[in-house]
Amino acid sequence: MQKKKIILGISGGIAAYKTPELVRRLKSRGAEVQVVVTRSAIEFVTETTLQAVSGLPVRSNLWDTNAEAAMGHIELARWADLVLIAPATAEIMARLAAGSAPDLLTTLCLATEAPIAIAPAMNHVMWSNVAVQKNRDRLESRGMQILGPAHGDQACGENGLGRMLEPDDIVAAILVPKAVPEIAAKPLSGKTVMITAGPTREAIDSVRYISNRSSGKMGYALAAAARDAGAKVMLVSGPVAVPLPENVVRFDTESAADMYSVVHQHLESVDIFIGAAAVADFHVVDVAAGKIKKTAKELSLDLERTKDVLASVARLPDRPFTVGFAAETDNLREYALGKLERKNLHMIVANLVGKNLGFETDRNAVEVFWRGGEASFPIAAKDKLAEDLVALIGTQYLESISADTQIELPTIAIRD
Numbered sequence: 322m323q324k325k326k327i328i329l330g331i332s333g334g335i336a337a338y339k340t341p342e343l344v345r346r347l348k349s350r351g352a353e354v355q356v357v358v359t360r361s362a363i364e365f366v367t368e369t370t371l372q373a374v375s376g377l378p379v380r381s382n383l384w385d386t387n388a389e390a391a392m393g394h395i396e397l398a399r400w401a402d403l404v405l406i407a408p409a410t411a412e413i414m415a416r417l418a419a420g421s422a423p424d425l426l427t428t429l430c431l432a433t434e435a436p437i438a439i440a441p442a443m444n445h446v447m448w449s450n451v452a453v454q455k456n457r458d459r460l461e462s463r464g465m466q467i468l469g470p471a472h473g474d475q476a477c478g479e480n481g482l483g484r485m486l487e488p489d490d491i492v493a494a495i496l497v498p499k500a501v502p503e504i505a506a507k508p509l510s511g512k513t514v515m516i517t518a519g520p521t522r523e524a525i526d527s528v529r530y531i532s533n534r535s536s537g538k539m540g541y542a543l544a545a546a547a548r549d550a551g552a553k554v555m556l557v558s559g560p561v562a563v564p565l566p567e568n569v570v571r572f573d574t575e576s577a578a579d580m581y582s583v584v585h586q587h588l589e590s591v592d593i594f595i596g597a598a599a600v601a602d603f604h605v606v607d608v609a610a611g612k613i614k615k616t617a618k619e620l621s622l623d624l625e626r627t628k629d630v631l632a633s634v635a636r637l638p639d640r641p642f643t644v645g646f647a648a649e650t651d652n653l654r655e656y657a658l659g660k661l662e663r664k665n666l667h668m669i670v671a672n673l674v675g676k677n678l679g680f681e682t683d684r685n686a687v688e689v690f691w692r693g694g695e696a697s698f699p700i701a702a703k704d705k706l707a708e709d710l711v712a713l714i715g716t717q718y719l720e721s722i723s724a725d726t727q728i729e730l731p732t733i734a735i736r737d
């Protein structure tokens with residue numbers, strides 16, 4: 322890091338109090354550090370301290386004529402070998418994602434050709450907010466390096482994913498002498514997702530069956546979204562007329578019993594299981610061998626419960642992160658929360674079904690519940706909704722494993 326020129330951007334999060342230490346660590350490795358703060362940042366850390374540790378006047382104002390005369394903002398943007406924003410607030414992530422430049426730091430980010438790395442820090446509920454996750458994905462897809470956040474105690478008194486990485490960890494991420502960034506560009510890279518989709522058919526005789534109105538569109542849209550998020554996707558599908566998304570492996574099934582056995586045969590390497598299929602609750606006890614003749618005036622069928630695919634996965638001792646769907650015609654929240662508990666799920670996605678809602682349509686609106694949180698997704702095209710759901714499921718899944726997994730630090734390259 323000898324003589325590397327680093328702009329350290331500090332935005333207004335509580336973790337800003339750690340930045341004088343971060344400046345010292347960077348400087349002790351030989352870097353030149355120019356601190357740029359937002360207006361909110363100086364509520365948490367003083368310019369005097371930052372100037373003392375960096376040895377350079379702190380820049381804060383785009384409209385500072387003296388500073389502009391010395392080194393204008395464009396020169397500053399050219400000067401940098403790396404722009405590091407730590408902590409990065411939800412707000413600055415939104416400004417960067419939107420490409421807006423109302424202040425010095427965001428203007429520099431648009432004007433620089435140097436790599437940009439951000440170390441987000443915020444309350445864990447803010448971090449899991451879909452808007453924040455979408456901004457995170459947008460920034461990452463544009464090549465920004467996202468360092469952390471870490472899991473643990475938070476300034477607000479809660480515990481979760483959202484802490485800024487420690488200064489040492491940030492420096493370590495910058496120091497790794499790799500020329501090419503190695504960060505996984507996609508949040509579910511290396512993960513395997515199994516999704517069930519569509520209806521099941523429970524045979525009555527050799528030509529008739531009992532089924533339901535599920536089209537499979539939501540499950541197929543989720544499969545495409547999980548693939549786009551980098552996952553290897555297995556789609557266990559009932560009989561549907563929806564085209565198979567590319568690079569998704571499909572297993573065709575017909576009855577609930579088929580679906581149950583295919584799911585359990587391939588579950589071993591699955592990290593996330595999403596049960597979006599509308600699996601029949603009952604099947605016919607004695608399926609007639611041929612076609613039942615219509616000679617009798619009445620016909621009675623004996624039905625018995627099918628095996629519950631979703632609950633059977635959630636009951637496994639080493640279950641994957643398990644997400645269920647609940648289609649209800651009323652009392653959505655109450656039924657969904659009941660099912661979350663009863664079936665021991667990590668998350669449940671609930672939607673109202675009925676006339677023009679849920680089944681057989683291209684649009685849907687859902688409520689998602691998990692222990693300690695919930696989110697509402699207003700009516701949207703199923704593929705758009707699937708993207709948002711996969712982002713939320715991915716975040717919750719990563720949060721669930723991050724408590725006992727060491728943080729994998731991405732490596733970033735500083736411009737030569």
Ligand SMILES: Cc1cc2nc3c(=O)[nH]c(=O)nc-3n(C[C@H](O)[C@H](O)[C@H](O)COP(=O)(O)O)c2cc1C
Binds near residue numbers: 335360362411412413
């Ligand atoms: C006491 C306090 C602590 C805050 N901590 C955070 C935080 O850790 N992360 C965050 O994203 N926002 C936090 N905020 C909100 C930001 O300061 C606010 O969104 C601000 O507009 C950010 O502006 P900036 O990104 O330009 O610095 C906090 C606000 C207060 C009052």
